[in-house]
Amino acid sequence: VSARREIKIIITGPMGAGKTTAIAAVSDVEPIKTEAVNNDLVGHAKAQTTVAMDYGEVQLADGDRLRLYGTPGQGRFNFMWDILAKGALGVIILLDLTRPDPKADIKTYLQDFAEVIRSSSAVIGVSRAGDNISSAMIAQVAAEMGFAIPVFRVDVRKRDDVLLLLETLFSQVEMSAYEPAEPIAAYG
């Protein structure tokens, strides 16, 4: 009997960026949430926020699974980030560019997830555009930190947009393994 296989994806980003929504958009099961009353109304005005993790999954044939873990957005729970990131195939960083300092946000997440990003894959999804900063600027910040990471404008309420982020993770890992084949024969 072959063992069931699993792929683990981390969805991270600041509070209110849409991590829970993104998981709900693609999960086959009702996402498991660990929400509590938000006592950081300066960080975001929403009533409740994730304090441990969100969890969703996509069930595959033969019992294999894609597991989706959403991290808590608040920095004070960042001890959870390392725990969740272990063994992950990729990281989706969701950003809200209307927050006070999106450049600082992206630096935080790239630093904290650097190990898993370097050993696997990452994509940045801009879930809310800002007036003073563009996706290209975020890509530039990542490039200055040594990461050539795609930055896409997405609507995490739309399943197709979340699938685009997932496909980007899959493709990065897949294409990193590609080696051009030697021609079998040549004419001329």
Next chain:
Amino acid sequence: MTALSFAKSFQPDNFSNAEIAARVAVISSNVVAENVQIEDLPMARQSTLERALDLLEQSTRIKCPTELDGFDGLKIYLYAQEQKVLVETCSINEKNWHRLLRAPKDHLRLMRALCAPELTSNASTLDALRWQLTASLSQGTLLPSIAGRRKFHLAHWPDLGALGCKASHVRIAALLVARECSVMEITYATGLHAEEVIAFLNGCYVVGCLSLDTRFVQRTTAASTHEVSNTRLGGFVGMLHKLRAALSLTPRSSAV
């Protein structure tokens, strides 16, 4: 000289593309004030795609809203100052404006938009229109500026979310960020037809993502070949087919 008189005297073989573009630019700026059609020249040696891209470029030099005319069932309004585009579909049978770009008339024209609608949140960017034009009109031919190149790589990822992309584009982008490849190598690695690959390369060129540096430098990317555990990767590749099927993502060839 008006656009009409220039058109009448126009002999394509007597002008280089650069000369044509320069003359049209001068004429365009003059004619805006006349409140008539800005530009209506016969097709020269340009492809329809080049022609459409040229007109888009011209629109960026005109302060008032303009209309790119020449696609059945579409009203395309260009707002140069805002770098935005509004597309209205007036076809009964087709509501997807991307598909309507595939059937241009013989003459594409840039018009002053006298009744341009107010910009709304539905507006897309000029880059998104450039991207869609290359996707629809490339017809398997690289743009002249990149036609002489043997290998391609990306300077950075295009914003495939904002541009409106397909899963296949993601795979090409992932490949070309990691290494430089010829069109044939890309088709082999991704399992896509050369026409789609060429349209992607044209799209990356017009939105400024294609590297113009002929020397490829290996960058630190996520998913570096050397750092991904082969064991993990082997398991992952084995699951990929099932994952894409479960998520209804476009299937790909098993070339990798």
